[in-house]
Amino acid sequence: MDAQSQPDPATFPETTGSGAVAEYVREARRLVFARYPDALGATLGGSSASGRATPGSDLDIAVLLPDDGISRREVLRHEGRLAEVFLHTRVDLGEVFAAARATRRATALFIYAESVLLHDPDGHVETLRAEAQALLAAGPEPLTPNESELGRFLLTDLLDDMAETGLGSDRHEQLAIADRTLNEAAHLLIAHRRAWNGVGKWLPRRLIAADPVLGRELLRGHLALAERADPAPLITAARGVLELLGGPLREGYVGHWRPSAGNGAAES
Template sequence: MDAPHVAQARRLVRDRFPDALSVVLAGSTASGRATASSDLDIPVLVGDDGVTHRETVRFEGRVVELFVHTRAGLAELFAADVANRRAAMQYMYAGGLVLVDVDGAAGRARALAAADLRGGPPALGARAVGSRRYGLTDALDDLAHAGDPVEALAVAGYVLTAAADLLCDHRRAWIGGGKWLPRRLLEADPALGAALLEGHLRLCRAADPTALLEAASAVLDLVGGPLREGYRRTWQGTEPSAP
């Protein structure tokens, strides 16, 4: 744990949230991955008369992401993060460093977060899996025949994200975005996850799509195989026109 980062977080809490019920320092600082420029991710539980919100501030020259919530707000955030299969707030609480814990409030929140994480994300329904299979099948064909290197890079990004989504669902593992995509992907399936990431890196470095095509095809095989001819989806009014 980076002591200067922790001390800085404690000073911010004393300055801005003297009446907080619970404060947790999460993110790269809590996981030991902080750099000199890392921001601070801080979930803050306030009283029921507070307002649930997210706010970005700069404190002593460092960017701080504040996740402020009441007890009811935290329950809603947890539910939303389970529904979107990311559990971002749960990971913050379960893996963060407790800075403030009034009457066990932080401990109770951490226990709820841990229970959600153990339960795993909800499975995608057959309709959603079919839509994703179709989209990935189409993207693999585009990637295999891409003539423009810029377009190939764009398609490769979609292939990686779509394959990761299907693989994490197949393994009943939480997904992630940005830097958390590779981390969650490797947790879900160390071997196939690494193959996807290495294939994407190889395409970016050497313009060779072969390894990414093979890895993403292996993911498709796990979830029912490529899907094109015979695919039919009835529009339900709230979905995009394309997968």
């Protein structure tokens, strides 16, 4: 983009929020205009847009591409700051939004829905933000019967393994079982509550948002095992999740393999 075709700053959306957020917005705009001059619009999401960023936080940027663009995800460094850029055409982004309801993972939805506008000369991004907000409010698809049974079976199997651990057990095995148990129980509880899922630091955040009481019990149980090698609190909390979905499932479970499910839906 040459100097004569640079966007007029007077057309930029207003920057709101703290001074730190305003600076992140300016950085993100410079990145978008420097690297993606053909963008139809862009928005800044994540912690940088919400005022929760730390000095090491990256910039989460969504860029709307022309219809002949190539949708992709890029990680780059601009002006010394790491940025993760999600680039989509309108058609591809529609598919991403639709897929989020089935997978219960809504990265793109959150980046658009909880964001600050960077560039939107024709209003396309604002329309997409409204769509993302509506989809988030509607929630993901409910658990299917097959998903519920698979989740119950996997969690039951893990709890049987954990019940055999305790003081004197191999700590590496115990911690590995506990990590898997927390993840399976959390994903199952979040899906049962028709809430949005997450991974990494977002798993406990999404878990507590989905079920503040049982979610915290799972996290406290995991911490008790990590700190004191005591599996009882995590077992109790995970059993609470199972009871919500019909109880433990062992004999009688049948997992159906589907080619699209990779190496088998019933794989534990």
